[in-house]
Amino acid sequence: MSDHDPAIVVEGLRKAYGEKPALDGLDLTVRAGTVQGILGPNGAGKTTAVRIMATLLRPDEGRVTVAGIDARTRAHEVRSRIGLLGQNAAVDEELSGRQNLEIFGRLYRLGARRAGARADGLLERFGLADTGTKSIEQYSGGMRRRLDLAASLISQPQVLFLDEPTTGLDPRGRTEVWNAVRSLVGGGTTVLLTTQYLEEADQLADQIAVIDHGKVIAEGTADELKTKTGGDRIDVVLHDTAHLARAASLLPGEVAVDEDRRMLSAAVSDRMAALTETVRALEAAGIEAEDIAVRRPTLDEVFMHLTKEDAE
Structure with missing residues (x-):
């Protein structure tokens, strides 16, 4: 061989x-x-x-x-x-x-x-x-x-x-x-x-x-x-749970909401543009964020996404 x-x-x-x-x-x-x-x-x-x-x-x-x-x-x-x-x-x-x-x-x-x-x-x-x-x-x-x-x-x-x-x-x-x-x-x-x-x-x-x-x-x-799960993602952790719904409407596409962690997550195509636009939109709406980060999806998310699709 x-x-x-x-x-x-x-x-x-x-x-x-x-x-x-x-x-x-x-x-x-x-x-x-x-x-x-x-x-x-x-x-x-x-x-x-x-x-x-x-x-x-x-x-x-x-x-x-x-x-x-x-x-x-x-x-x-x-x-x-x-x-x-x-x-x-x-x-x-x-x-x-x-x-x-x-x-x-x-x-x-x-x-x-x-x-x-x-x-x-x-x-x-x-x-x-x-x-x-x-x-x-x-x-x-x-x-x-x-x-x-x-x-x-x-x-x-x-x-x-x-x-x-x-x-x-x-x-x-x-x-x-x-x-x-x-x-x-x-x-x-x-x-x-x-x-x-x-x-x-x-x-x-x-x-x-x-x-x-x-x-x-x-x-x-x-x-x-x-990349098959939607490429990069932006995660936003809010100071107040009461603002989750309003903040979710400011993020692009389908937004995952985790109330326990006060976190929103959405797929983005342009890392820097998404980060800048999200910061500006939250400030304009008067919503305080504890943390905002852009990251690659984890293999755990890939695994869950692919096996869920296969089951469906």
């Missing part, structure tokens, strides 16, 4: 559990050496898709190639080229970090010497060299996930699947995993990331696909997806 070939190609993927479809014609192409984010609500089909791409589950219909290899007919070859980090840690808590990595190396038939050398290299790479001899019971949540990530790289995979890798981590632990993922991609690894943390996709993903009801309903860069 060259750098110009896609690392993953999914075509018409379908999978049902009884009468309930988990995937309903999923199509996806992932460029080599990038992070592909997969977003979707619970039950959208994210984990099912990852399990099929990782050869842990067979689809009812459709085709998947990973690193240029058919995942259905040549599953063993695909497994030798991928790594998988699932939602739950796969390490033995009674063993040390180094012992865990050595075991994974032996399972990949590296031999004792190569497995030990690979374990030492990964511990160093993920900032765990000083704690490699400690039992996993003494590791923080972020350290455990970094060790889990290191274990998924024992075989030096071309493609790495991360299924909600930072679930349950505190902000520090999440940042540690993010930095580790960035270093992997910098080294040429292709990463497919499923997550429910919109900020995580915004931070890491080169491309994002939004999945709902088992199919892709939107895809693009974070900025491209944000």
Whole structure:
């Protein structure tokens, strides 16, 4: 597989559990050496898709190639080229970090010497060299996930699947995993990331696909997806809730009103013109604002907008 070939190609993927479809014609192409984010609500089909791409589950219909290899007919070859980090840690808590990595190396038939050398290299790479001899019971949540990530790289995979890798981590632990993922991609690894943390996709993903009801309903860069919700927005926080209705009539287009936060929000096309005109209109009307800001929509807003449209 060259750098110009896609690392993953999914075509018409379908999978049902009884009468309930988990995937309903999923199509996806992932460029080599990038992070592909997969977003979707619970039950959208994210984990099912990852399990099929990782050869842990067979689809009812459709085709998947990973690193240029058919995942259905040549599953063993695909497994030798991928790594998988699932939602739950796969390490033995009674063993040390180094012992865990050595075991994974032996399972990949590296031999004792190569497995030990690979374990030492990964511990160093993920900032765990000083704690490699400690039992996993003494590791923080972020350290455990970094060790889990290191274990998924024992075989030096071309493609790495991360299924909600930072679930349950505190902000520090999440940042540690993010930095580790960035270093992997910098080294040429292709990463497919499923997550429910919109900020995580915004931070890491080169491309994002939004999945709902088992199919892709939107895809693009974070900025491209944000533009689909109406581009920039202006937020106005008022001093007095009583003036919300009057102020809303002064803003352009459809205005979202949040009474609890005394805030108005509306889509705008010209950032500076909208800001200037809003300030002048509020002053002319004698309405006092505590704060006025123009911003890009968040991925949370994109997600809610796109999944709402799909439901409708």
